Amino acid sequence: MTADQYLLEIKNLSIAYHAVHPPVKAVDGVSLQLRKGESLGIIGESGCGKSTLALGIMGLIKQGIVEGEIIYKGQNLVGLPEKRLRNYRWKDMAMVFQNSLEVLNPVLSIGEQVGEPLRAHYNLSPLEIDQKVVKLLEMAGLEPEWRHYYPHQLSGGMRQRVLLAMALSCDPELLIVDEPTTSLDPASKNEVLQLLQKLQKKLGFAMILISHDLGAVKKLTSRVMTLYCGRVVELGITSEVLKNPMHCYTRGLLNSSPNFFRYKDLWGIGGEPPLGGSMEGCAFYPRCCQGEESCSKTRPPLRYVALERMVACHKGGIETFLQAEGIRKKYVLKDREIEAVKGVSLEIKSGEVVALVGESGSGKSTLAHILAGVLPADAGQVFFKNKKVEGRWATKMLGGMQIIFQDPFSATSHRMKVLEVVREPLDIIKWGSKEEREEEAIKALQKVQLPVSREFLNRYCYALSGGQRQRLAIARALVTKPKLLIADEVTSMLDPSTQANLLRELRGLQNRHGFAMLYITHDLHLARKIADKVYVMYRGEIVETGVSFEIFENPEHVYTRRLLREAFRDLV
Numbered sequence: 001m002t003a004d005q006y007l008l009e010i011k012n013l014s015i016a017y018h019a020v021h022p023p024v025k026a027v028d029g030v031s032l033q034l035r036k037g038e039s040l041g042i043i044g045e046s047g048c049g050k051s052t053l054a055l056g057i058m059g060l061i062k063q064g065i066v067e068g069e070i071i072y073k074g075q076n077l078v079g080l081p082e083k084r085l086r087n088y089r090w091k092d093m094a095m096v097f098q099n100s101l102e103v104l105n106p107v108l109s110i111g112e113q114v115g116e117p118l119r120a121h122y123n124l125s126p127l128e129i130d131q132k133v134v135k136l137l138e139m140a141g142l143e144p145e146w147r148h149y150y151p152h153q154l155s156g157g158m159r160q161r162v163l164l165a166m167a168l169s170c171d172p173e174l175l176i177v178d179e180p181t182t183s184l185d186p187a188s189k190n191e192v193l194q195l196l197q198k199l200q201k202k203l204g205f206a207m208i209l210i211s212h213d214l215g216a217v218k219k220l221t222s223r224v225m226t227l228y229c230g231r232v233v234e235l236g237i238t239s240e241v242l243k244n245p246m247h248c249y250t251r252g253l254l255n256s257s258p259n260f261f262r263y264k265d266l267w268g269i270g271g272e273p274p275l276g277g278s279m280e281g282c283a284f285y286p287r288c289c290q291g292e293e294s295c296s297k298t299r300p301p302l303r304y305v306a307l308e309r310m311v312a313c314h315k316g317g318i319e320t321f322l323q324a325e326g327i328r329k330k331y332v333l334k335d336r337e338i339e340a341v342k343g344v345s346l347e348i349k350s351g352e353v354v355a356l357v358g359e360s361g362s363g364k365s366t367l368a369h370i371l372a373g374v375l376p377a378d379a380g381q382v383f384f385k386n387k388k389v390e391g392r393w394a395t396k397m398l399g400g401m402q403i404i405f406q407d408p409f410s411a412t413s414h415r416m417k418v419l420e421v422v423r424e425p426l427d428i429i430k431w432g433s434k435e436e437r438e439e440e441a442i443k444a445l446q447k448v449q450l451p452v453s454r455e456f457l458n459r460y461c462y463a464l465s466g467g468q469r470q471r472l473a474i475a476r477a478l479v480t481k482p483k484l485l486i487a488d489e490v491t492s493m494l495d496p497s498t499q500a501n502l503l504r505e506l507r508g509l510q511n512r513h514g515f516a517m518l519y520i521t522h523d524l525h526l527a528r529k530i531a532d533k534v535y536v537m538y539r540g541e542i543v544e545t546g547v548s549f550e551i552f553e554n555p556e557h558v559y560t561r562r563l564l565r566e567a568f569r570d571l572v
């Protein structure tokens with residue numbers, strides 16, 4: 001598409017505020033294109049530059065320095081005198097601001113404020129303006145008599161409709177909507193979103209929607225852009241990005257959203273965005289689960305990684321840590337053959353929690369042992385970080401793969417002391433000195449909230465409770481700082497209280513340290529609480545896979561539906 005076919009084109013836009021110390025680059029080299037009638041969503045944490053970008057497009061940045069190009073219908077707006085910019089506002093482009101009480105003038109009536117853009121751009125009589133205001137309020141779903149009232153006399157949802165009526169008063173071709181549902185109750189929020197959807201369809205304006213509400217973004221936009229520290233880190237078709245994010249930051253935003261994971265414990269993205277000016281390397285590097293020191297050196301370019309999908313990441317997006325292809329395993333019992341795993345393929349990406357669910361005997365544990373290299377497969381291949389898994393090399397290294405077995409009593413020798421059990425993986429790979437290994441073992445025990453007193457460290461495993469042994473098994477797995485943790489029914493033998501505490505600790509550790517996790521369970525309640533993605537296994541086969549909110553809310557396979565029906569029967 002040629003440049004003159006875009007309604008709006010932004011090229012390398014930067015907006016910096018120098019009045020604060022240190023100076024803040026709120027928008028840092030953003031480029032985007034918007035076609036006529038198109039809708040673009042912009043998502044990101046508070047302070048990532050979304051509202052500054054919107055104000056920059058509208059020419060409303062007064063205290064900052066704006067560099068780059070904002071081209072509206074072929075005209076670069078950057079650097080235009082204020083008088084000429086006023087000709088564009090309301091008539092060509094308009095904005096629905098975030099806080100209605102701050103934006104609306106408390107001493108002017110609703111009618112006066114909705115009519116203000118009409119007075120500025122058209123030579124209309126007071127009667128004509130009043131008639132137009134009546135039509136605009138009706139279009140926004142408000143009774144005409146509300147034009148005689150003042151902002152404080154209206155509810156939040158009604159004020160939001162007033163702002164929308166004002167923004168559309170001069171029939172603009174571009175509407176920028178900044179957090180339209182903030183502080184609204186669910187009913188008012190849905191009414192505002194439905195109104196926006198209906199009006200865009202009727203009037204045909206292009207729209208930029210800025211929102212923390214990912215449900216609103218899903219409903220109203222065709223493309224979505226993720227901003228972080230003023231930079232675009234991902235751009236793509238909304239439905240594809242929300243289903244399969246390719247940047248770790250976008251995935252973190254989705255996993256923090258109750259719109260999609262209604263039953264899951266919500267975990268925010270660890271750490272805080274950096275303050276101050278532009279960073280040399282990847283701005284997300286300090287918080288990224290797959291970041292390496294080299295990421296901090298150079299800024300990743302925004303480039304295509306798939307059809308209509310762009311990502312700014314040195315690794316091309318979220319890495320695939322584990323990939324299994326066509327795994328098969330048979331057991332021979334006397335004269336009987338049991339095919340435990342039948343051509344299973346799966347993948348686990350950096351930093352994600354994948355649940356493998358199914359009834360007892362479906363082949364889950366056998367598959368787990370093959371993935372970790374504990375058991376050989378009869379057919380198929382397993383790759384860890386693009387290297388074929390043969391034997392147990394992936395578990396005998398720092399930053400590799402570890403498995404936590406189902407039975408905490410058989411997984412740890414009762415003749416060994418606590419410190420010896422946790423230190424043993426480091427002893428095997430001969431990492432560091434004995435003192436350094438003991439120090440790392442103690443840190444691992446602290447992570448799972450076990451005591452580190454000398455008395456406890458010298459206690460034999462047979463003297464531990466089931467919950468303590470399971471925590472010990474997790475500490476042992478974590479001591480080598482694995483990139484992938486396979487947790488095989490780790491809570492099945494525990495009482496509900498211990499189970500809840502342990503699972504929350506494990507999920508918290510995963511969130512803080514960013515390792516990927518394959519969580520194997522037959523308990524769908526637990527899987528629903530922690531999983532990002534789900535594989536459903538039945539008689540040795542994967543019968544369904546997908547994002548957890550889709551699997552649990554709209555299962556397609558008859559076996560998955562039966563599992564869910566059985567699991568949640570008591571809740572109906």
